[in-house]
Amino acid sequence: MAGYNCQIRTVTRSYRLRAYPNGAQRRLLDRWFGAARWLWNTALAIRSEAYRECGLTLTGNDVSRWLTQWKRTPGHEWLAQVPATCLTKCLRDQDAAFRNFFARRARYPRFKGKSTSGSLRFQGVGAAWARGLVTLPKLGALKLAESLPEVERPGLMTLSRDATGRYHVSFCSQVETSLLPITHRLVGVDLGLKDLAAFSTGEKIPNPKRYRARLRYLRQQQRCLARRQKGSRRREKQRLRVARAHAHVRQERQAALHALTTRLVRDFDLICIEDLNVKGLGRGIHARAIHDVAFSEVRRQLAYKGEWYGKILVEVDRWYPSSKTCSACRHTLDELRLDERQWKCPKCGTLHDRDVNAARNLLAEGLRQLAGRDDRDLRVDAGDACPEEILVQVLAEEARSGQRNRACVEQAIFG
Numbered sequence: 230m231a232g233y234n235c236q237i238r239t240v241t242r243s244y245r246l247r248a249y250p251n252g253a254q255r256r257l258l259d260r261w262f263g264a265a266r267w268l269w270n271t272a273l274a275i276r277s278e279a280y281r282e283c284g285l286t287l288t289g290n291d292v293s294r295w296l297t298q299w300k301r302t303p304g305h306e307w308l309a310q311v312p313a314t315c316l317t318k319c320l321r322d323q324d325a326a327f328r329n330f331f332a333r334r335a336r337y338p339r340f341k342g343k344s345t346s347g348s349l350r351f352q353g354v355g356a357a358w359a360r361g362l363v364t365l366p367k368l369g370a371l372k373l374a375e376s377l378p379e380v381e382r383p384g385l386m387t388l389s390r391d392a393t394g395r396y397h398v399s400f401c402s403q404v405e406t407s408l409l410p411i412t413h414r415l416v417g418v419d420l421g422l423k424d425l426a427a428f429s430t431g432e433k434i435p436n437p438k439r440y441r442a443r444l445r446y447l448r449q450q451q452r453c454l455a456r457r458q459k460g461s462r463r464r465e466k467q468r469l470r471v472a473r474a475h476a477h478v479r480q481e482r483q484a485a486l487h488a489l490t491t492r493l494v495r496d497f498d499l500i501c502i503e504d505l506n507v508k509g510l511g512r513g514i515h516a517r518a519i520h521d522v523a524f525s526e527v528r529r530q531l532a533y534k535g536e537w538y539g540k541i542l543v544e545v546d547r548w549y550p551s552s553k554t555c556s557a558c559r560h561t562l563d564e565l566r567l568d569e570r571q572w573k574c575p576k577c578g579t580l581h582d583r584d585v586n587a588a589r590n591l592l593a594e595g596l597r598q599l600a601g602r603d604d605r606d607l608r609v610d611a612g613d614a615c616p617e618e619i620l621v622q623v624l625a626e627e628a629r630s631g632q633r634n635r636a637c638v639e640q641a642i643f644g
């Protein structure tokens with residue numbers, strides 16, 4: 230197997246660890262989150278008004294100069310207690326928010342309401358990169374749920390609190406990954422509501438156990454929250470309950486999605502998924518919203534894991550009728566009801582599982598798209614070539630562009 234898996238690449242990996250601040254730290258953070266929110270809102274108000282009234286575009290640096298003044302103003306001394314770099318970073322973040330807005334990538338920056346959640350970005354993480362402890366400026370040693378990974382100490386660390394009042398630290402670091410071995414296998418993946426995913430190989434990945442029951446519970450609790458009177462103590466209690474249920478569902482789903490995507494990049498060389506899922510319409514807003522989030526998360530994970538481990542991801546056009554087309558003879562039905570889990574092709578008589586058939590179509594369509602792409606020098610007609618031939622050509626192309634080791638490709642062709 231020598232020379233099979235020998236290409237190493239450096240990638241940026243992000244980490245998120247649960248943190249447990251002590252009582253004093255929690256009280257400090259409470260104030261700091263408040264100060265950061267105040268600064269964000271004040272700066273946003275000033276910048277918006279300067280632009281409205283005088284057509285002036287202020288930058289974070291301008292506001293930053295005033296910040297020094299504000300810290301000396303009586304009544305605002307609390308600003309000076311927050312680590313200075315956190316406040317500067319807060320203004321930088323606002324700059325980025327404005328940049329995204331002007332580039333039409335995002336909406337106009339919004340005012341931050343008073344809520345449980347918040348985040349601060351720290352510069353100058355303590356040199357003692359210790360087991361289960363991280364030292365942050367003015368906060369001291371912060372207890373973590375797990376040991377820190379053995380990576381270089383990051384220059385920047387985010388400490389955040391979510392709606393349930395839990396704290397996390399997150400940061401990015403450079404790590405080395407090596408390409409995974411070539412498996413000669415291709416797959417189309419249909420992400421669904423009933424099962425988490427169906428593969429073109431016929432395999433189905435179920436949702437986490439009791440997942441539907443948890444969703445139902447979450448829905449009940451949300452309805453209950455809507456009935457509670459605004460500002461009441463019972464509402465606050467209910468809000469926390471909903472936030473916890475939400476966090477639970479999200480966590481569980483995240484774990485399942487990571488297991489799914491890791492398995493896909495390990496077992497297959499080429500993965501075809503839908504560009505954007507338009508299924509599940511009329512299925513109830515709730516399940517659909519959850520499903521959409523899951524879908525974009527799968528795509529995100531497959532994109533970076535594919536990049537890390539040298540696997541290829543193809544996104545198939547969103548309007549392709551993948552469920553209604555027979556994967557055996559290409560006959561397309563006029564209509565297929567959402568509750569029809571199985572159907573028989575009227576033309577060739579093949580009995581299809583709805584989701585597996587969709588996955589097979591995604592694979593076929595993905596290969597067709599791949600073969601038709603002009604940035605790859607492929608001279609095959611996807612209609613005639615068998616999937617393996619296309620794969621070998623794609624891999625050869627990757628090798629030519631220097632992305633993959635030649636030995637890997639030879640292995641793919643002759644192995």
Ligand SMILES: [Zn+2]
Nearest residue numbers: 555558574577
């Ligand atoms: Zn058919």
